[in-house]
Amino acid sequence: MITTVYCSFCGKEEADGDHAFCRQRLSMIDPPRYCAECARRMVVQVTPDGWTARCSRHGELGSAR
Amino acid sequence: MTAAPEQIDVLDEAREQVLERGVGLTEAQVLKVLELPEDRIPDLLALAHEVRERWCGPEVEVEGIVSLKTGGCPEDCHFCSQSGQFPSPVRSAWLDIPGLVRAARQTRDTGATEFCIVAAVRGPDKRLLSQVRDGIKAIREDGNDIQIACSLGMLTQEQVDELVAMGVHRYNHNLETARSHFPEVVTTHSWEERWDTLRMIRDAGMEVCCGGIIGMGETLAQRAEFAVQLAELEPDEVPLNFLIPNPGTPYENYPVVEGAEALRTVGAFRLALPRTILRFAGGRELTFGDLGAKQGMLGGINAIIVGNYLTNLGRPAQQDLDMLEELSMPIKALSQTL
Ligand code: SF4
Ligand SMILES: [Zn+2]
Ligand SMILES: [Zn+2]
Numbered sequence: 001m002i003t004t005v006y007c008s009f010c011g012k013e014e015a016d017g018d019h020a021f022c023r024q025r026l027s028m029i030d031p032p033r034y035c036a037e038c039a040r041r042m043v044v045q046v047t048p049d050g051w052t053a054r055c056s057r058h059g060e061l062g063s064a065r
Numbered sequence: 066m067t068a069a070p071e072q073i074d075v076l077d078e079a080r081e082q083v084l085e086r087g088v089g090l091t092e093a094q095v096l097k098v099l100e101l102p103e104d105r106i107p108d109l110l111a112l113a114h115e116v117r118e119r120w121c122g123p124e125v126e127v128e129g130i131v132s133l134k135t136g137g138c139p140e141d142c143h144f145c146s147q148s149g150q151f152p153s154p155v156r157s158a159w160l161d162i163p164g165l166v167r168a169a170r171q172t173r174d175t176g177a178t179e180f181c182i183v184a185a186v187r188g189p190d191k192r193l194l195s196q197v198r199d200g201i202k203a204i205r206e207d208g209n210d211i212q213i214a215c216s217l218g219m220l221t222q223e224q225v226d227e228l229v230a231m232g233v234h235r236y237n238h239n240l241e242t243a244r245s246h247f248p249e250v251v252t253t254h255s256w257e258e259r260w261d262t263l264r265m266i267r268d269a270g271m272e273v274c275c276g277g278i279i280g281m282g283e284t285l286a287q288r289a290e291f292a293v294q295l296a297e298l299e300p301d302e303v304p305l306n307f308l309i310p311n312p313g314t315p316y317e318n319y320p321v322v323e324g325a326e327a328l329r330t331v332g333a334f335r336l337a338l339p340r341t342i343l344r345f346a347g348g349r350e351l352t353f354g355d356l357g358a359k360q361g362m363l364g365g366i367n368a369i370i371v372g373n374y375l376t377n378l379g380r381p382a383q384q385d386l387d388m389l390e391e392l393s394m395p396i397k398a399l400s401q402t403l
Contacts, residue, residue: 010312011154029309029350029377033154043158048129048171048372049382 006039008032008053032061075101076108079336084116089296089337095289098333103325110328110364113335117365120339124397125389126302126368128179128214128344129172129382132375133160133200134193138185140253142241144278146311146376147185153313155376165200166207173211175371175382178399180204181214181237181274183375187254188219194227201231210399214274219254219262225269235272235301238262243291246283263298272301276346279330280308280322288330292337302368303341305334307348309377327352328360335365344368347377358385362392 007014009022011034026032031044035055042053042061050063075090075097082088090098101109137149137157146153160168165182172180182200184193194217201213215228216237228236240259241247247256267273275298277291295303307322322330327349335343345366349358362369369389371382379385389396 029379031376031378033312041154041156043156044376045132045135045158045160045164046373046376046378047131047160047164047168048175051373051378 004036006034006036008034008036010034011039011041031063076105076112079112079116083336083339084112084119087120087339089339090292090333092289092293095292095333095337096286098336099285099288099329101329106325106328106332109332110360113332113365114363116335116339117343117367121342121367123395124367125362125394126179126342126344126397127175127177127386127389128181128368128370129168129175129177129372130181130183130216130370130374131160131165131168131172132158132185133165133182133196134184134186135159135376136185138187140187140251142251143315144241144250144281144308144311145185146314148314151313151315153311159196162196162200162203166203166209169204169209169211169213170207171372173209175386176396177371178212178397179214179235180211181216181235183216183237184218185375186218188221189217189224193217194224197228197233198231201233212399214272216274219258220265222265225265225271229269229271233271235274236266237274237302237304238266239277239304240275240291240294240298241277242281242283243287244294245290246281246287250281260298263300273298274302274304275300276302276304276306276344278306278308278348279327280319280348281316282319289333292334295334295341296337300341302344303334303338304344304346304370305331305366306346307352309348309351311376322348322352324353324357328357328364331361331364331366342368344370346370347374347379350380355380355384359388359392362388362394 007019031051044053052062054060135158136155141150146155214235310319
């Protein structure tokens with residue numbers, strides 16, 4: 001299970017500050033860019049019907065469209 | 066006493082000039098359109114739609130795009146999250162050939178006739194071109210006959226010839242903005258360098274796809290200038306993007322283009338480019354939400370990118386296909402494009 005500590009849009013701590021804008025972008029047009037567990041920048045590949053995002057420490061996430 | 070000369074309405078002028086005669090608006094006329102009050106927008110969009118139907122027909126061209134090489138670009142286009150010169154969270158990535166084949170198949174399955182392979186580079190090197198060559202071969206071996214376009218930055222004549230030999234039928238290279246505004250947006254290469262690549266593409270017989278991004282701090286006059294500069298190029302297709310203020314880029318705090326302004330721009334560009342494929346590209350989700358997309362389709366747009374973009378996500382393709390069905394707009398078939 002992934003513990004969400006960091007915002008995957010801005011990379012800052014979820015507990016720190018307001019991430020309403022980040023959440024809106026993530027729900028509309030952005031794949032995650034930062035690992036939620038360690039805030040590393042992930043290697044993201046967007047394809048016509050999905051995306052994958054890989055953290056060097058915590059592995060790969062993908063969209064399930 | 067003589068009566069004051071009657072103010073000529075730019076939409077009346079456009080009806081006679083663009084709709085009847087197929088002659089695009091001049092720069093001064095485009096500016097007048099961009100300055101129309103909000104209550105004239107419905108008239109503008111209705112006319113732009115008529116122009117599109119008259120000079121382009123009812124079909125909508127559907128395209129999918131994919132990023133073959135993401136991020137780490139040495140150029141400094143200030144809007145771009147893939148420039149290596151800004152602290153953007155976008156990291157470098159390469160899509161492998163099986164991934165490219167899958168992306169092409171996903172695109173074909175939507176009914177799209179165009180698949181554009183894009184790389185974030187100043188221009189292609191040998192490795193990139195050989196990846197594109199292998200990719201196109203693999204897409205064909207997969208039984209996929211979709212038309213292939215590329216967007217790989219600035220080209221040499223030799224590279225243009227290589228792409229033609231690979232069967233690439235259209236090349237995308239955006240001028241991005243008005244010539245007078247370009248130096249504010251990009252400092253690592255010039256508008257003229259981009260223009261030169263476009264001329265080579267045209268001369269080699271490839272279709273020219275060239276558009277830009279609205280909302281990068283250009284004035285309305287510069288927007289009009291850009292529309293007319295595009296018309297001068299006579300591109301086969303113009304993709305119209307609206308700025309996505311991406312984190313880490315110099316434009317991250319720029320405002321999103323407001324819906325009414327975006328619609329005015331759509332209408333004005335159609336009236337400047339009556340015969341061109343005018344494509345809704347990136348940023349429409351932020352600018353319009355779900356509602357405005359329809360207004361754009363009824364306001365001069367006759368092509369869309371479905372699914373995701375290069376680094377940003379779009380609406381699911383099916384949502385756009387449903388919209389076209391609801392609007393009774395037929396999707397251009399592959400046979401019509403050959
Ligand atoms: S050349 Fe293309 S990929 Fe590179 S920074 Fe400019 S827009 Fe981005
Ligand atoms: Zn955040
Ligand atoms: Zn991690």
